[in-house]
Amino acid sequence: MHELSLCRALLDQVSRLAAQHQARGVSRIRLTIGPLAGVEIALLRTAFPLSSRDSFAAGAILDIEETPLRVRCQGCGAISEVSLNQLRCRQCDDWRTQLISGDELLLRDVEFIMAAPAAEERAHVR
Amino acid sequence: MCGDCGCQLAPAITSDVAPPLPGRATTILRGLLADNDQQAQRNRRHFDTLGVLVLNLMSSPGAGKTALLATSADMLRGEFTMAVIEGDLATDHDARRLRAHGIPAVQITTGNACHLDARMVHTALRQLDLTGVDLLFIENVGNLVCPASFDLGQHRNVVLLSTPEGDDKPAKYPVMFRAADLLLLSKSDLLPLLDDFDPARAEGCLRELANPAPVFSLSAKSGAGMQDWCGWLRASLIESSRYRHDNVHAPRRT
Numbered sequence: 001m002h003e004l005s006l007c008r009a010l011l012d013q014v015s016r017l018a019a020q021h022q023a024r025g026v027s028r029i030r031l032t033i034g035p036l037a038g039v040e041i042a043l044l045r046t047a048f049p050l051s052s053r054d055s056f057a058a059g060a061i062l063d064i065e066e067t068p069l070r071v072r073c074q075g076c077g078a079i080s081e082v083s084l085n086q087l088r089c090r091q092c093d094d095w096r097t098q099l100i101s102g103d104e105l106l107l108r109d110v111e112f113i114m115a116a117p118a119a120e121e122r123a124h125v126r
Numbered sequence: 127m128c129g130d131c132g133c134q135l136a137p138a139i140t141s142d143v144a145p146p147l148p149g150r151a152t153t154i155l156r157g158l159l160a161d162n163d164q165q166a167q168r169n170r171r172h173f174d175t176l177g178v179l180v181l182n183l184m185s186s187p188g189a190g191k192t193a194l195l196a197t198s199a200d201m202l203r204g205e206f207t208m209a210v211i212e213g214d215l216a217t218d219h220d221a222r223r224l225r226a227h228g229i230p231a232v233q234i235t236t237g238n239a240c241h242l243d244a245r246m247v248h249t250a251l252r253q254l255d256l257t258g259v260d261l262l263f264i265e266n267v268g269n270l271v272c273p274a275s276f277d278l279g280q281h282r283n284v285v286l287l288s289t290p291e292g293d294d295k296p297a298k299y300p301v302m303f304r305a306a307d308l309l310l311l312s313k314s315d316l317l318p319l320l321d322d323f324d325p326a327r328a329e330g331c332l333r334e335l336a337n338p339a340p341v342f343s344l345s346a347k348s349g350a351g352m353q354d355w356c357g358w359l360r361a362s363l364i365e366s367s368r369y370r371h372d373n374v375h376a377p378r379r380t
Binding site: 002005006009010012013017021023028030031036037038039071084085086087088095096097098099105106107108109110111112114 | 146149150151152153154155156157158159160161162239240241243271272274275276296297298300301302304331333334335336338
């Protein structure tokens with residue numbers, strides 16, 4: 001259940017970025033997550049609205065882009081699509097492969113809600 | 127500079143991304159755990175400055191991490207100086223048990239947290255004098271899922287798999303076992319009773335994860351295989367003092 005910790009780490013970063021850009025809020029957050037990142041994506045989706053409720057990112061949409069699992073064989077150099085617990089080369093069957101995609105855990109991009117124009121703000125104050 | 131351990135405090139994290147445009151996404155491309163990773167790097171630099179080799183011990187609850195450390199301390203007394211940071215959900219039983227074997231041990235009680243993170247380790251360092259210490263073990267919270275995602279600043283990951291758990295655990299918990307720099311098949315004294323645990327099958331599952339880490343069977347209770355583990359510790363210490371300042375590696379990530 002470290003998905004809550006991940007949400008906190010995400011919200012810390014996003015809040016800092018929002019403050020830096022003087023944004024009023026955040027409407028959308030996009031993450032890139034690989035199957036070997038150790039994240040249960042369904043749990044993350046459940047945890048996000050709860051942990052962001054009182055934050056800058058309240059109400060933001062969380063988009064998660066999943067990457068494929070790919071390895072490069074250290075023997076024959078072939079690139080294979082593999083499964084979580086079988087990272088063997090699909091060409092020559094060597095187990096000595098290197099993961100080239102599939103363990104990403106990235107904050108990809110954020111859509112900020114920018115401060116209202118000055119005229120609107122004046123109207124609001126009045 | 128941090129007043130506790132002398133590490134360099136993090137510079138304020140700023141992003142040099144372009145100012146956001148209304149209705150357009152601003153590209154960030156930063157690790158979700160970047161804050162933790164930065165703290166872990168600071169921990170690692172601190173350990174390197176002191177010349178301490180740090181091992182992160184991970185396993186299920188009850189796989190024998192504390193027993194391994196207690197027996198290791200008895201075997202290596204006079205050869206190396208050890209210290210332990212203990213992660214535990216609720217008690218300090220393990221830390222007390224290790225102190226009884228003469229090992230300085232600091233307890234981190236994580237409450238509900240299922241893993242240690244780099245900041246918790248940094249906080250624990252306030253209570254631990256590492257002067258003259260060769261080996262610092264971080265005994266992570268017993269859990270085969272969450273601890274694998276958090277760099278603590280260690281130099282090596284040691285994962286224990288006890289024989290009663292079954293030999294296919296690496297296939298079931300690929301993230302954890304892929305991170306292992308050494309796999310210890312613990313409680314090998316039970317092997318005669320467990321005809322369904324095959325050490326070769328456990329090793330096979332590890333290789334399927336493209337992990338070349340050495341695999342040793344051992345029993346902290348009977349002492350069988352403990353020499354292999356002690357030999358690995360010696361070799362790691364020699365290697366780390368040779369490479370310490372230029373080639374310290376984070377947990378394997380590609």
